[in-house]
Amino acid sequence: MHIEIPLERFVDFYRLVALGKLIQGLVHNLNGPLQNLGMDMEMMEHSLRSDNRIPAELSESFAGRLNRMEGEFDHITRLIKSASMRIDPEGDFLQYGTIKAFLVQEISFLYSNLYFKHNVQKDIDLPADLPRLDCFSRDILLSLCWLIQSVVEGMESGEANRFFMTGKSLSSALELSLVVEGTTVGTSYKDTLDEEMDPSGSLQVQDALGMRTLLAILRLYGVSAAFSREPTRFEMTLLIPFRYNPLS
Template sequence: MENIQILERLLYSCFQNSKIGHLVKGIVHNLNGPIQILSMQIEILRMDTAKDLKVVESTLALSLPDTAANQLKGLTDNLQRRIERLSQMEEALARMENMVNVITNRSQDGEDGQRPLILNQVLEEELDFWNADLFFKHQVGQQLALPTIPTLIVINEGYLRDLIDCLLDAC
């Protein structure tokens, strides 16, 4: 009787994890649109800011009273800082997009048969995926030095990812 209860709990846990997985797959799918919109808006802001910066810098080249020149120099500094912040936002968005792609790829494992695969890229994606686990991210030392290896043809990418997961889990 005790074994049946253990199996029931295990089955229920698997069912719950499956429900969560389906929910996450939908959430990840729905994140793609906002990520693309943010990416485009950041690029537009970057271009507009760069144009404004050129106008201010060309105005600074003119003979201006010291007060106006100092104000324009301050404006130039502000615009340059905005461009730096936009770059940071783009980097953060690229990391988010990469996480979404990793989860999307993992959810499609086994859906397509043989395909070329770059093992180093899969290892980097798996490491990014595992970095979502706070213990792994902050408590496990990570150093990845991968040799250049040829592209592989993989029959089942899911098996490869599971093998990598087992290796990382053992760390």
Template sequence: MEKAHILIVDDELGPRESLRMILKDHFPLLFATNGKEAVEKVLSDSADLVIMDMKMPVMDGMEALRRMKEHNPLLPVIMVTGYGTIDTAVEAMKVGAFDYITKPFDSFALLEKVKKALEQGKTDPDSQRMLHQIQETSNRLAEQQENLQKQIVQLSKLSTIGMLAQGMAHNLSSPLLIILGRAELMKDKLLQMRSKIQSLSGNQSPEARAQTLALLQEYDQNLRDTDIIIENVAKLSDIIRNVMQKSRQDQIDYHQSLNLSTILREELQFMEGDLFFKHNVEKDYDLQEDLPPVRGIYSDFSQTFLNLIQNAIDAMRESQTRKLSVKSRLNGDWIEIKVRDTGCGIPMENLERIFEPYFTTKKAQEDSGKPVGTGLGLHMVKMLMEPYRAQIQVQSRPGDTCFTLKVPCGNG
């Protein structure tokens, strides 16, 4: 049987030589002069046991021990310490060290501890496989926890942005009303002055009448400019009113009677804030206005619709043809919502996984700077709709993906 390889780690030549003299006739030996170098050797799986000093430059023994245990929790490590630092060695054992030895070395005691450490380090294949599975599960849980924390932070940011947006919208409303009022007053005065000038033109000479006509044309241009101001201020007021209404509705956490077509239209208007969607995507909306009401929480449906629409938009960012079709209709006892896009499509092998948490096909776009998914958008759709006994169907091929959400009637 091949002998175990022992890694001796110490920055001082004296202790390294002492350990070499004790162990050289019994085991193949490896050497490192600091914790960083030792960790690199352990990562290459070249050591079966480590004897390591506590105090070293570059990386001390405690930090090196932690990293070794992260790589291989079963690797036996014996710490070397002086009599005055035994407490530190005990702390190392809490981290995962097998035991410790003190300077100067007792040859017999050292060999006994090495023997026991190697015996404990031997595990059967089933135990090793189980340990490997535990490590993989732990890594997955850690990754999911990190993703969840990122999502919580993102939701917190969105909540803060929502409150700020509502406050900004409220603060903008008053100045806009003043601008609108002044513009309408200016238009009235321009009309009155134009009417007076026009009434005087009948008794004027041809030369004066020509000047009056030029002045009237200038008034007409000013009136058109005023109409443009009034029209755009009115549009901006509508946008602000929609933002404030959406923000208030999203904060309501009780059930109410909802028209799903109305919520869909609000979310589509809200998405006009995405300049890519506003200017680069063709829209086709067919929303049935007289849908029967659904009893539910507004934010459950608004977030669901927003996620489906955003998912469709992201799928079309690299497509040459970009068209979003959104339809709602009553079909028997179900309200059907269809969101169709002309994006890249979903591979057949991924269709069954798209509603799993943290599963995303958008990571490949990270290098290009395009949106990177968290893998929670469609999972959230599924979770939000489950209490309503809703069904979600997906059909996809390159250039044509359709999500169909079916919500049962009769609970409005």
């Protein structure tokens, strides 16, 4: 495949790389303060429960608040740990978890898109027996993350109100379907029609992380894509090959 990248788009790639390095440093420097906060909360909880000078009602009230804080703290810690594993070029997050947990967490990351968070009903139907992450290549998973984000970013212009994600394991691949429904959804994703993307031809990159670019990258790793588009509905079905048979 031949890819033509205008200088402006190349600068976009450079900015994304620079942003990734910045986030990597930020995540690394958050670990220490978070550990200190966790230990302080544990000490406060112990003091509240063991200090007889504190009235029981007050102790229980503060203990309840601390429990909620610990829950939020654990959630933040898990997100940061997951993000740090993904952006570490030397790390291997593939040994952790399943593709289901990975995709569910990816959707939670995309709540930063406020339209998606507040205006779109989300239905994630992924069976528990989906394979482990190490059944897939790292590059496929990272490209898949960006592809899902690209789908989400097109929702507002199409006045989308529903998003479905379904998946199932086949003999040698994962079948993953993304469906978006809304008032003018069909026009939002017109550039993703299969006949508009010829893998053997030249790809004009107009967006560093555009859907066409990401699908072209996924095809290089053996991923196939099929589309269905109607005025109020768009569906993309991906067949993502396993690196090896998860049942072997």
